[in-house]
Amino acid sequence: MVSKVTRSPGADSSGIYRRPRLVLKVKRFEDIPILLGKNKSYPTPIRIVGADYSQTRCVGGDGGTTVDTGGLDKILEFGETSVRAQAGVRVGTLVRALAERGLELPLTPEIGQISLGAVAVTTLPQASYGAGMAQLSSCVTEIKLITPQGKQMTVTERDRDLMRVLRSSFGLLGVVHEVELRVRPLTPVKIDYQVLTLKEFSGRFTSIVQAPGALRLHISPFTDKITVERRTLDETASVSRSGIWQVRNSVMRNVLPAFGSTVGSVLAAPGLRNAMLSGVQRALRATLDRAARGVVLYAHEWMRDMPNEAWKARHTYSLWAFPQADYPKMLAEYFNFCKSYYKEHRYRSNVVSGASRLHQDRGSLFSVSYTGPMFTLEPSSSGDSGWDDFLIDFNDFASALGGTPTFNQTRALQVEHVTKSFGERAKLFRALRQRTDPLNRLRNGYFAYLLG
Ligand SMILES: Cc1cc2nc3c(=O)[nH]c(=O)nc-3n(C[C@H](O)[C@H](O)[C@H](O)COP(=O)(O)OP(=O)(O)OC[C@H]3O[C@@H](n4cnc5c(N)ncnc54)[C@H](O)[C@@H]3O)c2cc1C
Structure with a gap:
């Protein structure tokens, strides 16, 4: 029926502590x-793991039973407007199979590993095109699950x-084994870049957010540069194969973190290290300048596959979302925060921070754009020394400025951040969880602390 993987893995090298008794x-x-149903053979908590790519302890084993859904890997049915598949299928596998049939999800993430x-x-917030569809879960139209009572x-x-x-629900209300998702015809996406200073970005912010398309930002506080990436759906465009996107992806995702990691571990002197990092950022700038004239491609082409073992992905980040209306002001504060943090602690994050514009989406209770349009801010790093401490202070900064976190992508989250951001929504979820799982069969320590 099930295969036993191992008895007791502990913390992995990403630093995320799990320690289940059984996997x-x-x-x-x-x-x-x-x-x-079998508490003695399969100790509590029962926690479900998909690809194990979360940035937090939301899977968290806690001496219980971790259930890997990787064996539930069948795509069951393709329709014209929907697709049905088992919970262990990776989104990359699904997106590629859809593309072969001329279809795509309404939102396409950048990594393929997600189950x-x-x-x-x-x-899972994604750069969005319109209201009501800013998180991957909003593509899901039907869920089949097993409740805590079986x-x-x-x-x-x-x-x-x-x-x-x-x-x-993060596996707290039941185990999902099958989902149906909305699909649409494959549509070309035109991508343009604009490189701005913070002052220019703030001055043009209204027109930036009013123009159509999805927005992704690449933010460098120390060089005062914000690259605005606009993705516009264009049914009439013919897809170009310039290769620029691959170059951009490679620089953004692979070269920067890898270089940062080497520099971080080899060169101790912060002055020298930061001079070198600026050099990498100049290389990135040049690549983006070449792409500024625009590229047209299909969304599945920007998806990349990370290593199957999540801990081997050296790129790490944390994510908060902030109200759109105050975003330029918040970014100015973020630039100041990064500079004064560096002055005091001699630490600065070695990869550009990402960000996505999110339209309002009330499709899930803990949606980060539940209350209105938002922009994320995603400080990123290769995980060099000082990063974890930086995030603790960054969380307090983000919470004080009205930020909203996530349970799977915001690292070092504290209960006061959750209470401040989610308030009544967290209370509602707690009450529901207590009633549906009174014996706490599915709850681990991470969620006991953050949500009760
Ligand atoms: C290097 C890196 C890059 C990333 N890039 C992106 C990106 O570009 N875009 C993006 O959107 N995200 C990105 N992520 C974030 C990541 O995709 C999410 O955190 C996502 O939740 C991971 O999916 P997973 O299958 O690994 O989930 P897991 O970490 O395995 O599980 C997440 C949560 O869901 C629960 N769960 C999983 N499966 C089930 C089930 N069948 N039933 C009930 N509960 C279940 C788990 O118990 C856990 O609480 C990135 C993460 C990393 C580490």
Whole structure:
């Protein structure tokens, strides 16, 4: 029925502590109720793991049973407007299979490893094109799950409130084994870049957010540069194969972190290190300048595959979202924060910070754009020494400025940040979780601390 993977893995080299007593790979969803029912053989908490790519302890083993859904890997049915698949299918596998049929998801993330179970129940904000669709979970139209009591349940978008809660449930309300997602015809995306100073960005902010398209920002506080990447859907465009996108991806995602990591570990003197990092950022600038005239491609082409073992991905980041209206002001504060942090602690993050514009999306309870349009801010790093401490201070900075965190992509989160951002929504979720799982079969220490 299930295969035992190992008895007791502990913290991995990404530093995320897990320590379950058992790790099992489930091959048939029919076996999940049996696992849930046998407390002695399968100790509490039962935690589900998809690709294990979260930046926090949201999977968290805590001496219990970790259930790997990797064996639930079948795409079950392709339709013209929807696709049905098991929870262990990776989004990259699905997106490529859809592209072969001339289809795509309404939103396409940049990494292919994410499992469809995580797509359904976690917070995955993406640069969005319009209201109501700013998180991957909003693409999910139906969820099949096993409740903590071992009962099968099917929830569709017709059950709007229940769907909203499940899309933010992180495996605390049940084990998802199958999902249906919305799809649409493959549409070319035109991509343009504009490199601005913070002053220019602030001055043009209204027109930047009013023009159509999805926005991704690449932010360098120390060189006072914000690269605005605009993705516009264009059915009439013909797709160019300039190769610029691959170059951009490679520089942005691979060269920078790898270089940062080498520099960080080899050169101790911060002055020298930062001079070298600026050199890399100049190289990045040149690449983007070449791409400024525009590239047209399909969304699945920007997806990249990370290593299957999550801890081997050296690129790390943390994510908060901030109200759109105050974003330029917030960025000015962020630039000042980074500079004074560096002055005091001689630490600066060695990779450009990313950001996405999010339209309002109330499709899930812990959506970071639940209350209105937002922009994320994603400080990034190769995980060099000083990064973890930086994030602790950055979290307090972000929370004080009205930021909203996530449970799977915001590192070093504290309960006061959760209470401040989610307030009544967190209380509602807690009450529901206590009623649906009174024996805490699915709850780990991470969520006990943050959500009760
Ligand atoms: C280097 C790196 C780059 C990244 N880049 C991006 C990016 O470009 N875009 C983006 O959107 N995200 C990105 N992420 C974030 C990552 O995709 C998310 O954190 C996502 O949740 C990971 O999916 P997963 O399958 O690994 O989930 P896991 O970490 O395995 O699980 C996440 C949560 O979902 C629960 N869960 C998983 N499956 C189920 C199920 N079947 N039933 C019930 N509960 C379940 C788990 O218990 C856990 O609480 C990146 C992460 C890393 C480390």
